[in-house]
Amino acid sequence: MSTKEERLRDYVRGHSKSGHPLSVLEAFDKFSSDLEWTMHVGETKGVVLDQAIRDLQPKVCLELGTYCGYSAIRMARQLRTGGRVIGVEHSQKFADIARDTVRHAGLGKMVKMIVGSSSQVIPQLKSQHGVSQVDFVFLDHAESLYTTDLKLLERHELLSTGSVILADNVMHPGAPDFLKYVRGSPRYECSFHPATVRTVDGNTVQDGMMKAVYYHRRI
Numbered sequence: 001m002s003t004k005e006e007r008l009r010d011y012v013r014g015h016s017k018s019g020h021p022l023s024v025l026e027a028f029d030k031f032s033s034d035l036e037w038t039m040h041v042g043e044t045k046g047v048v049l050d051q052a053i054r055d056l057q058p059k060v061c062l063e064l065g066t067y068c069g070y071s072a073i074r075m076a077r078q079l080r081t082g083g084r085v086i087g088v089e090h091s092q093k094f095a096d097i098a099r100d101t102v103r104h105a106g107l108g109k110m111v112k113m114i115v116g117s118s119s120q121v122i123p124q125l126k127s128q129h130g131v132s133q134v135d136f137v138f139l140d141h142a143e144s145l146y147t148t149d150l151k152l153l154e155r156h157e158l159l160s161t162g163s164v165i166l167a168d169n170v171m172h173p174g175a176p177d178f179l180k181y182v183r184g185s186p187r188y189e190c191s192f193h194p195a196t197v198r199t200v201d202g203n204t205v206q207d208g209m210m211k212a213v214y215y216h217r218r219i
């Protein structure tokens with residue numbers, strides 16, 4: 001018996017054009033809307049992610065929570081030459097599927113997957129993965145870890161002035177501690193992007209993404 005994510009991978013392979021990221025994203029969205037709900041960021045909030053990437057043109061994007069590769073593909077397809085996405089995913093099975101879908105989209109050279117738990121991987125980014133700074137961080141793993149992991153990124157001096165943090169699901173399921181932290185810190189300039197989303201039960205709920213721009217010298 002296959003898992004939902006294996007079925008998603010097979011569907012995406014069979015219903016998209018190899019080397020064509022947009023068709024891969026569309027196949028993900030169609031699987032989730034027509035067949036089985038999946039937890040990727042989706043088109044509505046994906047547009048907010050696209051805009052943030054287009055505005056910043058980051059060299060290094062860090063994604064915490066890559067699942068099956070949808071948002072990694074969304075980011076990588078817009079990067080300029082030399083740009084890359086580092087995806088951190090604690091499930092080996094999801095990380096393998098993400099590698100597969102990213103390769104299928106033709107973006108394998110731009111996305112590096114690290115399998116591990118965010119709070120363990122972040123302190124190793126410099127020493128073990130050659131990442132000295134991150135320009136863009138997509139927080140999409142566990143809302144309860146958003147603040148801890150952001151503080152880890154600060155402590156390990158991985159952020160610099162102008163680095164952008166985009167956090168998903170800040171209203172649903174919700175990340176109140178994270179919102180309080182970034183809104184209350186002089187180091188961050190925040191903007192909220194509301195969005196309605198479809199839940200696993202088929203309900204429509206109000207959610208949103210928080211964009212926080214980091215300023216190193218303000219404290």
Ligand SMILES: C[S@@+](CC[C@H](N)C(=O)[O-])C[C@H]1O[C@@H](n2cnc3c(N)ncnc32)[C@H](O)[C@@H]1O
Nearest residue numbers: 040041065066067070071089090117118140141
């Ligand atoms: C909402 S999904 C990510 C969706 C993905 N960003 C997308 O839009 O295609 C959350 C993912 O985070 C992973 N995850 C949860 N906690 C994590 C942690 N502490 N470290 C790394 N990955 C984690 C889960 O296994 C899951 O695949």
